[in-house]
Amino acid sequence: MIDIFINNLPILIVTVPLMMSLFVVLVTNSYLSFLLTLATTFITFLIAILLYQEVQSYSSISYALGNWLPPLGIEYIIDHVSIIPIIIISGIGFLATLFAYKIMPSELSDSSISKTYGLWLLAISGLIGLVTTGDAFNLFVFLEISSLASVALVAMGAKQDRQALIAAYNYLIIGAVGATFYVIGVGLIYAITGTLNLADITSKLALMEDNRALIAGFGFMVVGIMVKAAVFPLHIWLPRAYAYAPSAVSILLAATATKASLYILARILFSVFLPSENIVSFTLTYIILPLSVFAMFGGTIMAIYEKDIKRLLAHSSIAQIGYITLAFSIGTKSSVAAGFIHMSNHALIKGGLFMAITSISYYIQKRVTIENLSGLGKAMPITFCCFIICSLSLAGLPLTAGFISKLYLIKSAISSEGLWLSFMILFSSALSLIYLWKMIETLWLSPLNKKDIKIKEKPVIYSSLLLITFLNIYFGLDASLIVNSSFNASNLLLGINK
């Protein structure tokens, strides 16, 4: 009995939240639907941990869906690479659900809460499916499941601010164009290889020379995924979507949604198109590297001039995505590992920052702008401490998780690209201190509004914030877990040749 459960873990992690999402929608009681969602995300996280342990001993698990063996059937792959985003998505999913308990009812009407939780689970299951599947077309389906669910989640913010509808609409249209680009690419690759299994595509591509269909297919696939991952010039949907979504949804999306697409990007670049090395290295050096540098500075500068805090954090996310793609674009083993390290650390940092801002907006009952923050640090010390620690982690100061990722990123940049790139990284992190300091200054040094004095922090709100802040410090002090699994991932992804 237990055997059946253990053998089918790779599919259970996708189907448990998928099936529960259908069930949660039918529950009319909002408290009950919260409990069901919490239980489901907890089970998903447990399955992820079990899979992590299995990956440590078997290195790669291939699961044939419905016993149709790959390359003909759909294959689910759990290995050192895909386990990282799986742990991030399920872990942050659990923490964000825990945090959403009081936040959701404060922003949404009672009748829409269970529907929101249904979409919430659907988005989580879509994202996990996206990273587990080893089939190019199945990947598209999960891409659309996750993005349609996130669009509907963003649109739920319409009760707070009607701009959420426009944000959701733009997200939907741009996302759908991106996904269609990906499908065109898959079609072209299918035309020349005759297979949809990602591993099989690699072995078929190894037998042929570079041709036009391959280049076009590669381009379409990469651009499609870059739209979903919000890589710099294709990021326009992101700030609005994160800013106007319900706060709990912002936490979930900011910490997980782009990470899954970034993982797919890494996998397409380094593993699927491994045989056509010329095209990949051209794309990395001449397209992704300059775009990442633009993203680092563009995102940070836009954040400096932004007054709305949620939008500010979304702009800073674009800069952080820039660091991750920069790490990928250098293309050595240590830099790709740095990319994965920053991927998991950024999920912790942004999750923490969005949670802190959400708690503030919960207490002051208003949209959080820079003026509204005035003096709140004195009224809510715990939230403020967590906010400072996460901010320092974002800027990359020592003893925080952000420091570890910056350290590895700069180390790998120096060893392969020289000093100029590491200088750019340091300079843009220094710039990010400007907007972080702006917030901390108003929180602590400005006078407190009279009506905010009565604010009392509730443990039910700050417990998950404390937990995520603790993780930020813990992984800053003892980073061996993240660093080791990231290096395992990059070793597996880049293979023996680099």
Add this chain to the structure above:
Amino acid sequence: MITSAMGIWNYWIVFILMMIGLFIVIGRKNLLKKIVGLTIFQTSVFLLYITLGKITGGTAPILTENSSTIYSNPLPHVLILTAIVVGVATTALALALVVRINSIYGSIEEDDISAHDLIDYHDQNNTLKKSILQNSK
């Protein structure tokens, strides 16, 4: 030249539809027309897949006693069946959003909507300034 161009007739149609669809999505300011453009764009991709699966002289993949029958590739059709379902879901969600936008903003023209948002933004700023003034008094 002409015969070779005619031989890939379907691909020309795919290409033209793709460009028309993408142009409408980018160029039109009307939210509903954007959805029409998106649907045309997606349909062109469906046609691309179906064309890939067709083999000259091939028939539907049903087993017959004649072993020399040439079959068209059924896999792209199955894939496109899935893609159509995804496309319907996308269109449905987009239309639902447009209905909500129309009922709240009273318009589905992008320019009108951004004008509304701009007015909102200024109103917010004005009330903010007032509240700050009151606080400082």
